[in-house]
Amino acid sequence: MPRVGLTPDQVVDHALALIDDQGTEALTLASVAARAGVATPSLYKHVSGGLTELRRLIAVRVTEELADRLAEAAVGRSGDDAVTALLRAYQAYATAHPHRYAALPQAPQPDEDLTKAATRLVGVIIAVLRGYGLDGPEVIHAARTVRSLAHGFAALSITGAFQLTEDLTTTHNRLITTLITGLHSWPKSEEQ
Amino acid sequence: MPRVGLTPDQVVDHALALIDDQGTEALTLASVAARAGVATPSLYKHVSGGLTELRRLIAVRVTEELADRLAEAAVGRSGDDAVTALLRAYQAYATAHPHRYAALPQAPQPDEDLTKAATRLVGVIIAVLRGYGLDGPEVIHAARTVRSLAHGFAALSITGAFQLTEDLTTTHNRLITTLITGLHSWPKSEEQ
DNA sequence: GGCTAAGGCTATTAGCCGTAGCTTTATGGC
DNA sequence: GCCATAAAGCTACGGCTAATAGCCTTAGCC
Numbered sequence: 001m002p003r004v005g006l007t008p009d010q011v012v013d014h015a016l017a018l019i020d021d022q023g024t025e026a027l028t029l030a031s032v033a034a035r036a037g038v039a040t041p042s043l044y045k046h047v048s049g050g051l052t053e054l055r056r057l058i059a060v061r062v063t064e065e066l067a068d069r070l071a072e073a074a075v076g077r078s079g080d081d082a083v084t085a086l087l088r089a090y091q092a093y094a095t096a097h098p099h100r101y102a103a104l105p106q107a108p109q110p111d112e113d114l115t116k117a118a119t120r121l122v123g124v125i126i127a128v129l130r131g132y133g134l135d136g137p138e139v140i141h142a143a144r145t146v147r148s149l150a151h152g153f154a155a156l157s158i159t160g161a162f163q164l165t166e167d168l169t170t171t172h173n174r175l176i177t178t179l180i181t182g183l184h185s186w187p188k189s190e191e192q
Numbered sequence: 193m194p195r196v197g198l199t200p201d202q203v204v205d206h207a208l209a210l211i212d213d214q215g216t217e218a219l220t221l222a223s224v225a226a227r228a229g230v231a232t233p234s235l236y237k238h239v240s241g242g243l244t245e246l247r248r249l250i251a252v253r254v255t256e257e258l259a260d261r262l263a264e265a266a267v268g269r270s271g272d273d274a275v276t277a278l279l280r281a282y283q284a285y286a287t288a289h290p291h292r293y294a295a296l297p298q299a300p301q302p303d304e305d306l307t308k309a310a311t312r313l314v315g316v317i318i319a320v321l322r323g324y325g326l327d328g329p330e331v332i333h334a335a336r337t338v339r340s341l342a343h344g345f346a347a348l349s350i351t352g353a354f355q356l357t358e359d360l361t362t363t364h365n366r367l368i369t370t371l372i373t374g375l376h377s378w379p380k381s382e383e384q
Numbered sequence: 385g386g387c388t389a390a391g392g393c394t395a396t397t398a399g400c401c402g403t404a405g406c407t408t409t410a411t412g413g414c
Numbered sequence: 415g416c417c418a419t420a421a422a423g424c425t426a427c428g429g430c431t432a433a434t435a436g437c438c439t440t441a442g443c444c
Contacts, residue, residue, distance in 0.1 A: 006391080006392095028430090028431065028432085029431080029432065029433090030430085030431070030432085038391090038392075038393095039392075039393060039394080040431090040432080040433090041392090041393080041394085041432095041433075041434080041435095042391070042392055042393075044433075044434085045390075045391055045392075046391085050432065050433065051431095051432065051433090105294075105347070105351055109352070110352055110353075110355070115355060118353070118355070119355075137358045137362070138366075140356055140358040140363075141358060141362055141363040141366045141367075142366070144345070144348070144354055144358075144363045144367075145341075145345075145363065145366060145367045145370060147344065147348060147353070148340075148341055148344035148345035148348060148367060149337075149340055149341055149344055150344070151344040151347060151348055152339065152340035152341055152342070152343040152344020152345070152347070153336070153337075153340035153344070155297070155343060155344070155347060156336070156339060156340055156343055159297055160301070160302060161302075161310070161339070162336055163302070163307060163310070163311075164332055166329045166332040166333060166336075170329070170333055171332075171333040171336045171337065174330075174333045174334070174337060174374075174378070174379070175333075175336075175337045175340060177374070178337060178370065178371065178373075178374025178375075178378075179370065179374075181370075181373055181374055181377060182366075182369070182370025182371075182373055182374060183370075185373060186366070186370075187366070197422090198422080198423095220399085220400065220401085221400080221401065221402090222399080222400065222401085230422090230423075230424095231423075231424060231425080232400090232401080232402090233401095233402075233403080233404095233423090233424080233425085234422070234423055234424075236402075236403085237421075237422055237423075238422090242401070242402065243400095243401070243402090
C-alpha cells in the first residue's frame with residue numbers, strides 16, 4: 001500500500017529496461033508491474049489502454065530518442081558529411097539498443113504522437129537533403145530512400161539476417177557511398 | 193474423430209491463410225486448429241514444437257516463396273534490367289502479402305532450414321550482381337545493400353511509415369536508380 | 385477536519401499455450 | 415480376414431497472460 005508514485009513516463013522507463021534486458025517478447029504487463037513494484041492491474045491507472053497503449057508509448061519514446069540522435073549527428077554538418085553522420089548515428093542507435101529498435105514496428109497504428117515524433121525524425125533527414133538542392137516531391141522521395149536504407153540495414157543486421165563473415169562496417173560504408181552517389185545525381189523537382 | 197489427415201505443410205497453409213486474413217497478431221494455435229477442423233492439442237502431432245516451431249515453418253515457407261519470385265523475375269534478364277526486376281518482384285510480393293511478409297522477422301532464430309532458404313534467396317541476388325563484375329567480398333557487401341534497400345522499403349511501406357502523399361512507386365523507382373548507379377561504380381575486389 | 389480524487393489492492397473472467405493420458409482410426413503382417 | 419501397432423485424434427487440466435470490477439487507503443485541498 002505504500003504509494004509508489006508512478007507516472008506514465010516511469011512505466012515506459014521500466015518497460016524499456018525490460019525490453020533492453022529480455023527483448024520485446026518479454027514485454028508483459030506482469031513483468032513491468034513487477035519491476036515497478038506494483039500489482040499488474042495498477043498499471044492501468046497510468047497506462048489506461050493497457051499493453052496496446054504501452055507499446056504505443058514505447059514506439060513514441062524510441063522514435064523520439066532516434067530523432068534526437070539523428071539531430072545531434074547532423075548539427076554542424078552538411079552534404080555528404082551530414083548524410084554519413086546520419087546513417088552512422090542511425091545504425092549506432094539500432095546496434096546499441098537492438099531490442100528497443102525492434103520494438104518500433106510493434107506500434108498499433110500510427111497515431112498523433114507517433115506521427116509527430118516521426119515527422120521530426122523525417123524533418124532532420126529532409127533538412128540534410130536540402131543541402132543537395134532537393135525540394136518539392138523529390139526531397140520526399142530521397143528521404144524515403146534514406147529511411148529505407150537505414151531501416152533495412154538496421155533491421156537485417158539486428159536480426160542476424162546477414163549470415164556471412166564479411167565485415168558489416170564495410171557493408172555499411174558501401175551502402176553510404178551508394179546513397180551519397182545517388183543523391184548527387186538525384187533528379188530535381190521541376191516546379192518553382 | 194473422422195481423421196482429417198493433416199500434415200505439417202497443411203498446418204502451415206492454414207496458418208498462412210489466417211495471417212493473410214487477420215495479421216500475425218491473430219496467429220494462435222487455437223485459430224489455426226479451428227481452421228484445420230481439429231482440436232488445438234492435435235496440432236502438436238504435426239508441429240511438435242508448438243507455436244514457436246509453427247512460426248519458424250512460416251518464416252521458412254515465406255522465404256522460399258520470396259526466393260521463388262525473385263528467381264522467376266531474374267531469369268532471362270541481366271544487369272540493370274535484372275536488378276530492376278528483382279526489386280519490383282520483391283516489393284510486389286511484400287505488397288501482395290503484407291502480413292505474410294511481416295511474419296518473416298518473427299522467426300525464433302535462424303536454423304538450418306531457414307538459413308537454407310535465405311541462402312537461395314541471396315544466391316539469386318548474387319547471381320545478378322555478378323553481372324556487374326562483382327565477386328569476392330564485394331559481391332556480399334553489394335548483396336547486403338540490395339537486401340537492405342528492398343527490405344527497408346518493403347517494411348516501411350507496409351507498416352504505413354511513409355505518411356505523405358507522394359507516389360510510392362516513384363520513390364521505388366528513384367531507389368532502384370540509386371542502387372543501379374551505385375552498382376555501376378562499386379569497388380572491385382582486389383584479390384584474384 | 386473532512387471530502388475528493390488518485391493510486392494502490394484482491395478477485396475474477398476469458399483466452400491462450402502446452403502436457404498427460406485416453407480413444408479411435410488406419411495400416412501392414414500374418 | 416484378423417489382429418497388433420502406430421499415428422492421429424480427443425478431453426481434461428495447469429499455468430500463464432490481459433483486462434475488468436470493486437474495494438481500500440493515501441494525499442492533498444478547502
